[in-house]
Amino acid sequence: MNKKYDFHTIENKWRPYWQAIDLYKTGEDPQKPNYTILDYFPYPSGEGLSVGHCRNYVPSCIAARYKRMTGYNVLHPMGWDAFGLPAENYAIAHHIHPRESTAQFAANYKRQMQLVECSYDWSREINSTDPDYYRWTQWFFLLLFKRGLAYQAMSSQWWCDQCQTILANEQVEHGRCWRCDSPVSKRDLMQWHFKITAYADRLIADLDTVNWPERIKTMQRNWIGRSEGAEVLFTVETSDVPKTSDVYEIITFTTRPDTLFGVTFLALAPEHPLVGEIGTEAQRTATSAALSAGVANYIQSTRRLSEIERQSTERAKTGVFTGLYARHPFTDEPIPIWVADYVLPGYGSGAVMGVPAHDERDFAFAQTYNLRIVNVVNPDETGPDETACFTGYGRLVNSGPYTGMDSAAAITAITADLSAQGKGRPRVTYRLRDWLISRQRYWGAPIPIIHCSTCGPVAAPEADLPVRLPEMADFAPAGDGRSPLARVTDWVNTTCPQCGGAAQRETDTMDGFACSSWYFLRFASPHEAARPFDPEAAARWLPVDTYIGGAEHAVMHLLYARFWTKVMADAGLIDFVEPFSELKNQGMLHSAVDGQKMSKSKGNVVTPDEVIARHGTDALRLYVVFLGPFDADVIWDDVGIRGITRFLDRFWRLAHSGFDAKAQSGKESEEFERERHRVIKRVTADMEGYRFNTAVAALMEYLNYLHDHRDVPADQWQQALESFAILLAPFAPFITEEIWQTVWGHTDSIHRQNWPTYDEALTTAVTARLAVQINGKVRDHITIPTDMAEAEIRQLAVNQAQRYVNGRTPHNIIIVPGRLVNIVV
């Protein structure tokens, strides 16, 4: 008699069994090739996992299982990126130490992942807040420091009032903190930076060597924002008054040296270092005292603007004339110097040569303040258009000796002449800024630097690592812009490793993204005590073959990790320069309630726990991938999972009672065997291409086929069912194991079986059904042997479609082998 399909009992039965046989342990068979499938390093939050997270972890698990069954040693690990602001903010709010709260959250994530039966090798679990881990994060900091890639500088940086810390450029979205979404402002602080800009060109070039979504590569290229151009030097006229320095020089950056003769003003960012000095200079001349006050007022009012307002492109551009003039490097003409808030302090040199005729922003500014507009480039085809600005390339006019040249030639010539005269030089600038890693917060890896009044910043000795995070009862930021660590005086006060004098520890902690910039290496040898990783293990498992995660880290983690990897390669620690050979972005899962991303605050979360309680782990896993293509955004629909539970039920019943001795014809069926080969072929191809949704559809079709074709010999029937079960096993580990072992009596796990193979020759039928078209419209069908000659097919088709041909003469007949015949009349 049939046993009812009771997924709870089955799950409880097999979980401990797989644990006992170490099913997911990383393979070490030297005969097999190695393969690493890695998920993004998750940040365990108090909300726990939703079914949305399963869009990431279930496909990677299915892929890992597939790889194991096709003969690979597979490394599929999991760990916790547990330092960071939300954990700390939560801890402060709930009066609990972040160590405890993150341990709880990580444990909950792990419990849920195990509930979903994600096939991670838990013996390799890591945690970035473990001193045995952050010890090596600090070690890498020192590696960068020793290589001149970590430096301290006073800079004006994004400050989040809510989180009470500095943020990197990448971590500010639309003028808001990426973590707490509150508006950010600028603050001047001494900060540690990593010199990622030194790697900008390599970060662009090596994108061509990785198999990543084109979208992500484009985002990275845009973010790095390389532009070639020239620096142009303007000297400042200071009349006859005494100068505080000999000559003032303003360096501007332009990508369009060909427009140099169109410069009608200079614009400095309000933060430009010369603005203050120029103000002082202007003050000395009685006539411009009013002007000077104007500049001061203007800078004041700019400061009051929030960054969102300041950066809005909607807002009219504002500025103020300084009363001073610079000299044009070629014509010596006086050029008025303005301060304008549309000029960004952090890009180029924070100064712009204003060419209103050929730059939209300069044009808008010139119109507002009635500045001259001098056209120096004409479009090639049409004449000049004096009413609007022309930003394209063309032919030069009004440009002295360069008149008549095309833009490209003029760019080369003008840049060369500027260089020759010492008034400029070729220059490449990047939108990318150096990575600011100082955080004025408690819950992070301490920066392992000791400040000595005589030796300056000194690396903490390697033997002293880890520099442990001191215990603190109150780790909330004081709001003074300093890290809470600054209050732990006996931790701060130490001796200089170089001179032995009194010294102080650096009190800032590292950005959490430092931890995730090398974690993939740690998984190769997670228990290594003497080194960050065992180079042999790293060579075996890295770079990561397939990296799976969402697109949200396109310019943060993915850029930082690439940078660190290149630094490590330069230091001779590893022999690859890209950490992730292949990247796959899963689509997001939205709530059916509001179409939004699931989150507790929106109250639209569906948890794997509740779905598993109702429908079982197998159903959840299948449904998550069946909802839609791996990389497409989909909406969770509570009702649709019924299709999956019916499918599993049907398999259960067929495996128990499908075999009906009386119905057996006893004759092997060729067609039946062909269908088996075809489903293996389809599912295998879909697995390779991460088309899990159509793989499930193929399995459903095959099960429907089996259901309707039970009149074959017992052996053939059993072989078909077993093939089906193995193909289904990566998706539905429980039901397949139960049937494999308990119903069919096998004594080893189905998950250790080889992936079934197919014979290409057996996948094609001996007869084909062709569509017969008249002028491209399907009118009839013919069934023919696949080896029928074309002439015969032609004849057959014409005869068959006689009534549609209707006496007309076919003047063309097109045959697409195996598909159709098109008769053109």
Added chain:
RNA sequence: GCCGAAGUGGCGGAACAGGCAGACGCGCACGACUCAAAAUCGUGUUCCUUCGGGAGUGUGGGUUCGAUUCCCACCUUCGGCACCA
């Protein structure tokens, strides 16, 4: 504004490389089983139709014997960047 992706039944989606649009699943309708319901099984399900057919993959053109697929223009949605000189 710029860059990128995508628009297919009531719904999620399928269609190798230009070759029978709508696989698979949900939902719905009808039938079988049942006292009844659930479950299951079966049949049907793009729209219009005078039952011959006709129309149909965001819209309008084009290439082709043939277009969801290629080209051009446009509309809509989503994602990224957003004064980067």
